Amino acid sequence: MVKFISIIMGLVFASLTSIPLIPHGDTEARYSSDFQGGTLRGTQERTIRYTTREIDQYKSPYGAPVFRSYKEGACSVNAGGNAMIYYDRLYDDLVPDYKHTYIFGSFDYGRQTNAVNNMFDDLYTRMGTTVDGTTVSGFLSGMRSYASSRGRYIAFEKVTGGYHNTNIAYLKEQLKKEKVAVVFVDGFSISSNNSPIRRDGYDYVLHNIYEGLHTMLVYGYADYYYYGSSGNLESRDTYLYVSTGYATSSLGLLNISVLCTVDDIYLINIS
């Protein structure tokens, strides 16, 4: 009898301990600039030798805003909020009380005012962001909800594909139409936005390497095709111009062809 009760209690204990601690609906990855278990980070220098090279590049003439929320885990909020600021030049009511400016006759996003901070706070709530970050579904629904509250419609177009999980041809085509995109990455590197640096006979790139999940706003691309002496294509480096969300190097280049895993990428259009 005692043995029987022990077996029953053992089974009850085993079933209790197998219940997941995290509710099923909350298991979607949260994108933040925090480390998610990785430890390797640092820099990597890369040199690319070539005989000739071709560059296909474009970046929005309006660049990208580099404003930041002051809250923790807010990289997706930064990316989404800066997308709203980007489109505010077309729809002035998108970010209330915010106005871009012109300096020395050139377009500029100006100061980070309370209007910008209020918009970030609103998005943080609508996206369901926590200190651990934002889920992709939370990002999409939060952006839709915000745009709708401003009387606008936001369209997301997923542009993942066969080239490093990116439909690069279509992405290029759409970026040239002055649209912006948002990229979700898991492990990535950021380089100075005038990379690759030209040296005698080769290109030099310094990669700041990060492990973990991060979200950035994309406002252009630079595709490098390197050819050898016989005219054969030896390598291809594809960068996206991004608003990094970091305190330093606020604008940078994300190389999607090396040291990077693209999880998701969406074109954003507001009408």
Add this chain to the structure above:
Amino acid sequence: MASNKKIQNKITEMLKPDYSFEEFCSRNDIEYTEKQPVRSRMKIFKRLIMSISAVAAVVALCIGLPIAFSNSSDTTNMKRYSDIDVLNAVIRYDELVEKVGYVGFDLNKSASYTDIFRVMPKSNREITVGYTTSSVIYGVYADDIAYEFEFDYLIRAYSGYDFNDIELYTAANKTMVSGELNYNYIINEGPLYSIAYISFEKNDYDYYINLRGFHEKTEIDDNSVKVFIENVLGK
């Protein structure tokens, strides 16, 4: 009937020798050496161990304390922070001036900047690793030429803050002296435009400037870097 005590005393008296223990040993040619009790030997051993431990502790403190309280950046166990380990908190310009004393340029004369942030580790928000602002736009005239600069600015307060692109500054290959300060810089030529990475030190801070032409209208070269250092920095 005699009591047990009385019987015991009688037996003891009957067995008592007529001479002492030492005399007995002497008579029987026995050499006797008195041994210390075990407990006494343990005490000596304990004291020896305690003395050695105390000396070792003092030596460890003498060596360890200066290292623990030293501010030297050479300490190998120094906690290091990258841009993903830090958070930002907005501060006013007058607060920045009050905290660092020397800012390096007059932000009030800039055409625009995003905001000023105190940079602190996520793990310890009491510490300040630096102060930063970005997209600072500054226009100056020199020799009747208009220069339009845009730059990101970092005042590093903690040498363990390994911000993005720090290696580009440490690769500086040129120097310029202006006023009392020594400016190191490198110009990196990119596919579309060039960026100058300028750094200098003053008091307990390191200053870093990522300088480019605003909307790429001003080309960054040795001449424009000189104009920037002489007309924007050190003011």
